[in-house]
Structures are given as C-alpha cells and as structure tokens.
Amino acid sequence: MNIVKRNGQVEELIFSKLKKVIDFACVGYPQCDSLELETALLPHFRNNISTKEIQSTLIRVSVEKTTAEEPDWQFVAAKLHVYDLYKEAAVHRKYGYFGYGDFYSLITYLTDKGLYGKYILEHYTREEIRELGNYIVPERDYLFNYIGIKTLSDRYIIRGLQGETLELPQELFMGVAMHLAMKEKDKLHWARKFYDALSSLRMTVATPTLANARKPFHQLSSCFIDTVPDNLWGIYNTDMSFAQVSKFGGGMGIYVGKVRSRGSAIRGYKGAAGGVIPWIKNYNNTAIAVDQLGVRSGAVAVYLDVWHKDIFDFLNLKTNNGDDRMKAHDIFPGVCIPDLFMKTVQERGSWYLFDPHEIRTTMGFSIEDSYGEEFERRYAECVNNPALSRDEVPAIDIMKKLLASSFETGTPFVFYRDTVNRANPNKHKGTIYCSNLCTEICQNMSAAELVSVTSDDGIITSQVKAGDFVVCNLSSINLGRNLTKEEIAETVAVQMRMMDNVIDLNHYPSKQAEITNQKYRAVGLGSSGYHQWLAHHRIAWETDEHLTAADELYEWINYCAIKASMELAEEKGSYSQFEGSEWQTGEYFTRREYVSEEWKQLQSDVASKGLRNAWLFAIAPTGSTSLISGSTAGIDPIFAKFWVEEKKNAVIPQTAPNLSPENTWFYKEAHHIDQLWSIKAAGRRQRHIDQSQSFNLYVTPTISAKEFLDLYMAAWENGLKTVYYCRNKSLEVEDCVSCSA
Template identity: 55%
Template sequence: MNSSGHIPGAEGDSSFLGWFLESERGLDGYAKAAASALTDISRRFPEPLYSLERLKERYLSLSAGASVPSERYSALIRSAVELTSMDAPKWEYIAARLELESFYAGVRKTRGEQDFSADGDARSKAGAAFRRLIEKLTEDGLYGSYVLESWSREEIEELGARIDPSRDSLFTWSSLDLLVRRYVVRSREGIPLETPQEMFMGIAMHLAMKEGADRTEAAFRFYDELSSLRLTLATPTLSNARKPFHQLSSCFIDTVPDSLEGIYRSLDSFAQVSKFGGGMGMYFGKVRAVGGPIRGFKGAAGGVLRWVKLANDTAVAVDQLGMRQGSVAVWLDVWHKDLPEFLQMKTNNGDDRMKAHDVFPGVCYPDLFWRLARDSIDSLWHLMCPHEILTAKGWALEDFWGEEWEKRYFECVQDDRISRRSLPVKEIVRLVLRSAVETGTPFVFNRDLVNRMNPNSHKGIIYCSNLCTEIAQNMSAMETVSSETLQEGGSVQVVETTRAGDFVVCNLASLSLGNIDIDEPVQLERTVAAAVRMLDNVIDLTMYPLPYAQITNSAWRAIGLGTSGYHHLLAKRGIPWESEAHLEFADALFERINRAAVRASAELAAERGSYSHFAGSDWATGEYFRKRGYAGPRWDEVRSLVREKGLRNGWIMAVAPTSSTSIIAGTTAGVDPVMKKFFLEEKKGRTVPRAAPELSLSTMWFYKNAHQIDQSWSLRAAGKRQRHIDQSQSVNLYVTTDKSFRDLLALYIQAWEEGVKTLYYVRSQSLEVEECESCSS
C-alpha cells in the first residue's frame, strides 16, 4: 500500500480500497488485514458480480452501529456473507478470505508470533514455530504427549516447514466457520490456538506415527490429501487425533443378550462409548418379548421397550464429550413379538410411558417379508418371542438367514409350544410407513441381502447396522464365562471372565469426489490408497473406550471408505441425476474405487500381514469377486494379488452420510442429492448461506433438488453402487407430502429388489430429522 491509500494490483476497485483504509484508520491491526484480503479478492474475483463497490454498499449499511474496530471488521465479513446468492455464490469464498485474516491475526496475537508465511527463508521459521506450538500445546495438556514422544525435533520442523497456508483459499466461509468452531484445538477458555493447516498436519502426524522409516513422507502424503480437501476423515478422527483422549472411531455396534446382567453390560458399554464421542447401534433381537417367562414364571418379562427406554435415558444422561447428546440406534427384527409397540415409540400418539423419543429405531427384514409385501400383502405375518423359540427349538431363529431362515421360521409357526402374535403383512407395513412419515424412522436393514454378500460369512452373521446404516460386520454377544472369588492376604477380590464376542467398530473416511480429478490417471487411486492406509493406522492408534472394541477391531481390522461430493461430481460432469448416464457412471466409478481399495488393502497385507480371519473368507476363496461378476485383466490382477498376499482389512467400503465433513470440504453430503441449490439457513440467530458447490450457469441445471427427484432413480443408482460396496451406504428417501403409503411401500420394495442393503431416513418435506455427527466422515 502506498501513501495515497492505493493498493497496487487492485485497479478498478482502488477507489473503494483507498476509501476504506482512509475512513477506517481506527481499525488498527484490522486495517492491515483488510488491505491484504481486499487486494487478494480483487485479483481472484475480477468479475463484475464480485465488485468491491457492492461490498462497500452492503458494508455501509451493516457497519452503521458498530463502534469498535472488531465489530466493524465483522460487519465487513458479514457483508460478504450476505452478498452470497445463487447468482453470485463466490462471495462465500470472499467472506472466508476476510475471515481468515481476522482469524490469523487473533492466533498470532495469542501465540505472540509475527507471521505464518512459508516462503524463502521463512520456511525454517515456520517449521520452528510449528515445533514450538506442539511443545506448548503438549505442556498445556491440549496435545497428547505421544506426539512429541514419537516425532523428533527435526522431523516436526521439517513437516512444519512443508505446511502450505495457501490451501486455506479452498475454504468457503461455511467450511471455515465450522472448522474453526468445532475442530481446531482451542484453549480451555475457547480461544483458537492452531490454524486449519496446522490441524491437518497434526492429524497427519498422529496417523503416520508408526509408518516406519519413511513416516515423514507418509505424514506429508496424508497432510496433502487432507489439506487439498480430496479426503475427509470422520468427525471423531478430525476432532480427537493429536489430543490426549484420542478416540478416533465413529460408531460401535453391540449385540444385546437376553439376560439382566448382559443388558446392563450393553447399556454400560453404550455409556462408555458415548462418553468419548462415539455413536452406538444396539441389536435387541435376542431380548425376550413382553409376557415371556423368567425362570419358568410365565408372563414375567417386561419386553424390549423397557430396556430401550433405558438406552434412551443413557443417551440423554451421557453426552458426547459435552458437545451433543448421545446417539443410539436400536434394532429389532420384523418377526419380534414386541414390534408393534417398538414401531410406535417415537410417534406422537399413544401412551407416553411407552415412548422413547431420543433413540433411532431400525427394523431388520428378511427377503420373505418383502416378497409377501409385494405379492401377497394380505398374508399373515407371525410375531414371536426369541426366548420361546430358543427354549422350544434349542436354536435362535435370528442366527440364520436366507432359505435356511425361511425353513426355520415356518417350523416355528407350526410349533404349538411357541406363542404367536399374527397380523396381516399390510398392518405391519402400515405401522412402519406411518412411523417413517411422522418421524423419519425406522431405518431399514435387509438382513438377507447383507448376509448373502458378507465376505466373512464363514465366521458369523450380521444382525443389524449402526447409527447411520452404512456398517455391516459380523456380530456376536458378549458372555460372562465365570465369576471367581479370590483371597490374597487380607483382601478379597471378585474376578469375572467375559467372552468378548464381536463388538463392532467402524473407522471412516470419505473421498471428496467433487474435489478429485477422476480423469487424471492416478489421482483417484492415489487418494484411495492413502485413505486405506490412514484408516488401517486408526485401528492401532486410537484410544479404545472398551477392551471389547479393541479385540474386535484388531481381529477384523475393518475400515469404511466412503464418498462425499457425489452430486457435486455429477453436476460438474453435466450428468443429470435422472438418466441412464448417471447409472452407467455410478457403476463404473464405484467399481474403480473398489478395485483401488482392495488393491491397497492387499498391498498393505504384503507389508503388515492379513487380518486374523482371512483364511476361508470370500476374499481368500475368490467368492467375493465371483459374486460381483468381476472379470477382466485388471480384476484378475487384483484377485491374484489378494490370493498371494492376503488382505489387511476384513471389510473395506462403507458410505457414511458426511453431513458435517462435507461442509468442510465444500462439497455435497454422502451420495445424496442436494436439498436445494441455494438456501438461507438460520443458525443460532444468524443467517448462513448454503450454495451448491461450484454453482454456475453450467452446473445449475444439474443440481435438481432432492424432493423434486424421482426417487426410483436414486434407488437404481444405489443398487449400482451397492454391488461394489462390501458393507452398505447411507441412502435417504426424499418424499413429498402428496405421496401415498402405497407409493412409499413401492420404494421400499424397489430398494430390496435393487439389492440396496439399508435405508437411512425417510425425509418428508414436512419433517426435519437429526443427523448423526459421529459418522460424519
């Protein structure tokens, strides 16, 4: 800036810049921030829509009542935010640029540093500053001590010097606002202490700690993927990596046993998971129904709903790290005797003593149910108590699937020792759909589809999914084996031995498809390989809330690589959602992602060894590839690699909803269409613009709003993707108020026919539903 107030490089808008700096001399340090930001804005956004004269007009209006420099600078930022519109969406990037100057000034002041630039000689200074930051945050108990214990001074300074602040320009105002509010490390007084790029590098260093001799390059590779916003990690990983309490996994699933001791152990497990920020899925299909016998006394059991209400109260009482209420999905089979009451526990009518408004119910369906709903809806459906079946038959009906399950189901129906509660299929359907329209739930789990395609069916069964319906892994209940009283000296100890079972853990990351150049020959494969490696490292580097979780996670080494930015990518490529081109593109893209992910896991197995149960799996026998019809030279090469080297991870792909992390990446959530191309969202007393990513005249026509899309196209696309996803995907249905129950049932049946394993929310236009934060990968 020269003495006249003119800023070189800002011709055309220099009059406003000069006026602003002259009229706002009282802004003190904010004047320098404004000069830097406005100069950059003039260079990056030369279009008339982004003229600084428009900013001046809005600023004069908003700053009228501001009396202190910080308020006036905030008015400048808010001016850019409010100029964001469908016609001029890039104002959100301008607002972010202005916000960054203010944010960096605040962090510099707090840390007593002068600059964060990393060019020329300043790179070494940046490296030293990064090392000092980690030392200070460790001393204050905000970073885990393991970071300094694992990395040398020289390594930290080298990585600090390679941090690229220019990547902050990728943030929109919404993404920067969310990142700063919820993810960067703050002091106990709530003051931000690290920058977004330092955050990404800190996370990368955590996940690369055990990478071996080339771990510095591995850390930079991880940083490169994260900071370029090509890859996002789940909220617990972004939030907790590098911190003392580093619980990095997203969701957990437990099989609730049919015993008082077992039920309370499961509730305690949920409390421990929620305490450290995880969400929970709980399968109640083994718990005896209302009126079931207890120790031979008939009519004594209180049923599933009493225990579900305790899970509800636990979710309220034990929040997730003080940030939000605990979250739990509760699952029940469609043949369980307590199903009608279960389906009404979130609705607004009926006995309030039978309600559980804070849980998320899900129902598990066999193929038989959907066949009857499609072909013979007036047929009777028989609800039974699992305890009665186990007592009479000596086996549990829920432990089977497919044709074997159907055979045993009809055996139970014909057994007079087992009481039945028989209702027409259409009555069950009516209860399901009424709850779906009113509450958005129950979620759908198509158990036969899931188990038929389970690559690890040789070692168990999958009863249900997690809180966001994308996880499908083997499950089994914990069991107390023995209890022994020991006496040592003057003290008496009671030692209980518990069989761990399969306590499912999901570790999530998402490819930001809209930010990846999929036409570049190796970029997608390179990002997939980095993601698989990072997720495999999460398994060894997380802090487990329960020992059962560590046992299962270490044995199966399951990961969940998913995607966000799906609609973003379609719009960029000019592919209409409702088109055959969409289906062909989805099929080819997800096959490519899957092939890259399986290859990456096999290469990791060559380096680190296979997961414990690889032998006998569909991966080992080649059934995984045969079931999906994978053929051709590229698949033959991958199949041979898996046969020769093994596989590191028992399950590899799962597509989470990514509601929060997609905002950070400036892209669309999960595999969903956008709700609207542009809208204004009210958040805590302020208006926040939400524009579809890269919205322009060329992309606008390909961003069709979710509720305007024919949902049958969404289900057809989900079926194409599902073939390539060994677990599942969070798929929402968007229904308008004019849809009948018959229309909605047709979508449920189509999902099953297309091979879609799970359905998440039914999002009616008249209903708002709460997103799961833990799985926001």
C-alpha cells in the same frame, strides 16, 4: 477516527490498510466488487471501533451478499474469516506477525497445556516437526467456502479454555496427519502424504478422527455396534459400553432381537418379562445423560427383527400418539427385515410374531442366527409347531405401521438382513444382525458373555468372553476434487492406509471394541461430492447415463480399495480371519461378476498375498465433513441449489458446489427427483460396496401410501442393504454427527 487493535492499542484508522484486506479477500473472484464491501462498511464506522468488529462486519456483509447468482461471496467471507483466525492466533500465541507461527513451539505449548497428546513429541524430534511445519501450505486455507472454514474453526481446531484461537487450519491437518503416520517406518513421508490429501480437501476423515487425533484422549472411530444377549448382565453391559462410547464422542448401534418379548417367561414364571421397550428406554436415558461434556446428547440406533412379538410397540417408539411410557424419543429405531417378510407383504399373506426366548427353549435354535433359505426353513418350523405361541397378523399391517412411522418421524431405518448376509465376505466367521447409527456398516456381530466373577482380598474380578463388538473407522473421498481415475486411485490408497493406521492408534472406549477391531481390521471407505461429480460431468440424475456412471465409478473405487488393502497386507500382514473368507476363496469376486483381466489378476493377488482389512467400503452420510470440504453430502442429491444453513449464532447462505449457469440444470433438487432413479443408482453402487450406504429417501407430503410402499419394495428388489432416513419435505430430521466422514 481511531480504532482499537486486538492487543488493546489505540491508533488512527488508515483506510488504505483496510482496503488492502478487502482487496485481498476479493482477489480471484471477479464477480465480487471490493468497492461494494467498502461501501457497505462505511455506515458502521465510529470512533474507537475495534478491528475485531470491523472484521466481523466485513465477514457478515460478505455472507449476506451470497446468492445463487453470486456464489463467490462465500469464498470472500471465508478468506476474511481466515484473516481473522490469523490475527487471533498471532495475539494469543504471541508471535507478533501475520500468518502461521512456529509449528514446534505450538506443539510444545499445547502439550504443556494438556491439549495435545504427549505421544506426538515422543514420536517426532524437534527437527522433524520443524520440517513438517515448513511443509505446511497456508494458501490451502483459501480452498474453503465460508461454512467450511467456520465449521472447521468452530468445531475442530484446538482452542484455549476461554475459546481463544491457538491452532490454525493447516496445523490441524498436519497434526492429524502426524498422529496417523507416527508408527510408519517412513513417518515423515506418510505424514506429508496424509497432510496433502487432507489439506487439499481431496478426502475427509471421520468426525472423531478430525476432532480427536493429536489430542490426549484420541478416540478416532465413528460408530460402534453391540449385540444384546437375553440376560440382565448383558443388557446392562451394553448400556455401560454405550455410555463409554458416548463419552468419547462415538455413536452406537444396538441389536435387541435376542431379548425376550413382553409377556415371556422368566425362570418359568409366565408373563413376567417386560419386553424390549423398558431396556430401550434405559438406552434412551443413557443417550441423554452422557452428553459429551454438554456438547450434544449421545446417539444410538436400536434394531429389532420384524418377527419379534414387540414389533408394534417398537414401531411406535418415536411417534406422537399412544402411551408416552412406551416411548423413547431420542432413540433411532431400525427394523431387520428378511426376504420372506417382503415376499409375504407382496402376497398380502399372514406374518407370525414370536418370542425369541421361547424359540430357543422350545426349538433349540435362535432363528436370528440364520438367513436366507435356512431362516425360511426355521421360520416354517416355528409356524408349524403348535407348542410355540405366536401372534398372527397381516404382513401388510406391519408394513403400514412402518410406513406411518417413517412418514411421521423419518424412521425406522430398514435393514434387509438376507441381502446383507448373502453378500458378507466373512460369513465363515459370523452373522450380521443389524447396522449402525447411519446404516452404512455391516460387519459380523456377537454378544459378550460373562464367564465368571471371583473375589480375592477385596478385589472383584469378572471374566468376560468378548463378542464381536463392531467398530467403524471411516474416511470419505471427495469426488468433487477427484475427477479422474488416476486421482481416485491415488487418494484411495492414502485413505486406506490412514484408516488402517487408526486401528492401531485408537484410544478405544471399550476393550471389546479393541479386540474386534484388531481381529477384523475393518474400515469404511466412503464418498462425498457424488452429486457434484455428476454435475461436473453433466450427467442428469434421472437418466440411464447416471446408472451406468454410478456402476463404473464405484466399481473403480472398489477396485482401488481392494488393491490398496492387498498391498498393505503384503507389507504388514493380513487380517487374522482371512483364511476361509470369500476374499481368499475368490467367491467375493465371482459373486459380483468381476471377470475382466484386471479383476482376475487382483483376485489372484488377493488369494496369494492376502487382504489387510475384512471389510473395506461403506458410504457414510458425511453431513458435517462435507461442509468442510465444500462438497455435496455423501451419495445424496442436493437439497436445494441455494439455501440457508442455520448454525449456532449464525445464518449462512449456501449454494450447490461450483454452481454456474452451465451446471445448474444438472443439480436437480432431492424432493423433485423421482426416487426410483435414486434407488436404481443405489442398487448399481451396492454391487461394489461390501458393506452398505447411508441411503435416504426424499418424499413429499403428497405421496400416496402405495407409492411409498413401492419405494421400500423397490429398494429391496434392487439389492439395497439398508434404507436410512425417509426425509419428508415437511419433516426435519437430525443427521448423525459421529458418522460424518
């Protein structure tokens, strides 16, 4: 029987060679019998079958054999997939042998083809690149499970214009590491450090960083947030910013709470304003139109305050009932809620809806610029001023509408604005109006302002005063591979440096974003593998032991992050707004009751040496990157111990990480967990997180209205800053890819 090789040559099938490949794939997995693969392959043989088809069949059979009882077949499939990548790369790069080719030759080739940024060759010599190429550890390709290596190879490795394999996994990791290290004084040292952390799957970088680092258009940040002012220029300026962000693969959060409501006056003409919905529909259309070269639609969350007159229309944006002209089905709505509203819901009192434009012109202030006691005082002034128009509604009616939308669509996201702003360590420089697309980012915001437009000899010049246009630079520690305090400390220090370097290396889609990022140097350290970490330590989800563990674990991660940022400040300087911040005054530490000697020393060090980054800690959902690292997503419990992931042209069985008879009872599935335990754990974590966490609620169709309401009340009472999706078991919601870290 003959076979057709990848280079087109025909030769006789030598079964012993094939057996070597199968044995190689099964080594290390005693549960997986190589004979089973050989037997399953036999019916597929025919004369002139291609080696590519043989390999694909082996992979498919291994994937299909993956079960909760025999999870190791997914690693066998992964090794076979890696073998396939090696063969493909050898053919397309023409180096003619199995495994990795010359790294320097690859980089020069990809640079010549315009697939690699020229800056890599400008910052590294041939000898340095070859030294780093020799540092690559090919065996780390065998750390992946099948969906991990398939996700990495399908989405992230560099391919030719015809989809041919050019870059291999470890070359990807080294390329990213080299990019992020290239301006370090000892760039080879840090490139190796970054590579080790990435390639050993101890951490992941954000999806845009993994996809775009080393490439010509290296937009490395995940998510952006803009504030829309109440004028036509500002509304469309945000739309243009969103288009640019979406073009380069980022997601967007947009705050529209300053925009006048439907029926408000324009230049004194009463009833002329159309409200926020028409503008939101514009952003919806931009999300569809700017679709990243057809890869996926843009992603945008739009936030509105619960006191805004348009709140009921806003809560109907994605529901299936009502006037379709008032819908924006591709938008992810979020509601900004003050403490006073939650208290009014508890008391079943009346709530008043206002027009922000009318408040500004009548009262002389913008109520959204305040929080806490000041907000409550200003809100009372508005209620007591008969000159202001308002809609009076029972607060519980708004909450019912919010809950109905959440149950039906998974949204709106919820942003507890007073909790956020009270905990803001940089409140001396601004207000936080809303969060981002995945609800983990909370940073100072302000709108841009058009100063002037001039023309000279046919050249039109616009002068714009930049606002605080929030940028999210993300990375997540994989708790499934950092099981000790020492491992966590080492990995976090590397991550903080990597994220800080992103700020200076980024190709920004908006000049405003660059200005803000340089001003605050904010980063978002997150975590994946949380449920995996609990299962490894045999900690059940619905226990006080879990709450204590969450508290201690995230306090330690926070300590490591602050210490690393302080050391970076000592080396490279503090962020420009450090003076007067709660980091500098020490209020950040006392507010969280960090009173141990270790914490007191760190507080003193921060006060004297500074801090490199204004915000440090934000837990993203890590949907796609946790697949690569083989960990559980973000801080979520597992959806199931065994499930089938539907990917493009593939159905892939998956199991919980390291699933075994010993840990299976500690992998309780999300929809079977009492959500109050999840809320309590999130509250314990939140104390240590200066931004927020992508926290999901998991409910079933049988939940009562009171139970559902109680979950949102409990989230507020336990100090959560945001609530992400409500994941109803009967509802499919789409994760944000951009924020995956």
